[in-house]
Amino acid sequence: MTKNSDDRATPSVKQRLSVWGETAVGVVLIGVLELIRLLPYRWRIPFGGWFFARVFAPLAGYRKRIENNLRLTGIDLPSEDIARLVRAVPDNMGRAVLEMFSPRELHKVALQTPFSGPGVDAVEQARAKGQPVIFVSGHFGNYDVIRTGFAARGFPLGGLYRRMNNRVFNERYVAAISTAGSPLFERGRRGMTQMIKHLKDGGSLALLIDQHMGAGAPLSFFGQTAYTAVSAAQMALKYDALVIPCYAIRQADGMSFKVELEAPIAHTTAEDMTQALNDSLERRVRENMGQWLWMHRRWKGAKQPK
Structure with missing residues (x-):
């Protein structure tokens, strides 16, 4: 059976599901940001730091990558300093992300x-x-x-x-x-x-x-x-x-x-x-x-x- 040009132009079910999935993920991410933005700025930014350091970074494997990069560069730090850095780095990242999505306050x-x-x-x-x-x-x-x-x-x-x-x-x-x-x-x-x-x-x-x-x-x-x-x-x-x-x-x-x-x-x-x-x-x-x-x-x- 030969497909006509209209059939070829029609998105497949897999393609449509991919678009819907992408849209759903985007909506969820934006929804989370908007929920956090309900907090006053003075609480919003520290919360962003806490969330990235305590929740997101461990799930994403960032703590291990920080440790690996420190070892790669030959930086010799006591274990307590490394422990502090694996929290401080994603904390700063989380604060920066929330600041970026708070442009009026950042201004x-x-x-x-x-x-x-x-x-x-x-x-x-x-x-x-x-x-x-x-x-x-x-x-x-x-x-x-x-x-x-x-x-x-x-x-x-x-x-x-x-x-x-x-x-x-x-x-x-x-x-x-x-x-x-x-x-x-x-x-x-x-x-x-x-x-x-x-x-x-x-x-x-x-x-x-x-x-x-x-x-x-x-x-x-x-x-x-x-x-x-x-x-x-x-x-x-x-x-x-x-x-x-x-x-x-x-x-x-x-x-x-x-x-x-x-x-x-x-x-x-x-x-x-x-x-x-x-x-x-x-x-x-x-x-x-x-x-x-x-x-x-x-x-x-x-x-x-x-």
Whole structure:
């Protein structure tokens, strides 16, 4: 029996079930977020940290991955410090997620956050002459405070994001990060074209550098080979943009931040500039070990020590 064109165009039962399942998961995730958002902000953020540290991280296997990454980098810590980190890292992650989905409250926090460091004057000078700036950070503290803080001060930064796998949840995610600041560029060829045009027109960007990039340069991070995207440095060299390492450091109360802008990275080669960015982030992580996302697969392919 031959199928006609209409039969081929009709989604299969399996495809329809897949779409329904994806929708159901997205609705559940959004529903959980909205329930948590009923809590006052001062309770919502600590609850997010508690939930990720005590419930989500153990179920997802994140505790073991944190321990493995610490061993991989040769960081020798007493067992009680490791126990503290396997709680602190997902706690910071949970707080950051709830802060991201609380953009109006985060806007107020960002306005009250002090911005300091040698990069502050460099940014003001660049703004005065219309020179683009590429702000580079990592999954540390809460990097959204930087973009939100600059936007709240009348200096919007373009941001690159990766589409979430779940279509329904992705819509909620994009809406949240758009409220924090715009323009946004989706990772991919079209988004990269838009981002480059934004930079060429004198706009500024906020980028993260600490994800494994298989096509990146084999640079060093915590003494191990970490494949790192050099695109931020390449764009800076091509379009005469400043490259400024920047960090939003969570304070002891768990709710407030300070943002530090380091001196611009000297224009040399893309690899050397990117290594300087890796070194800068490593220094910051060593000062605040619980604020970096140690469950990242940052060193893919590296053999774990026995």
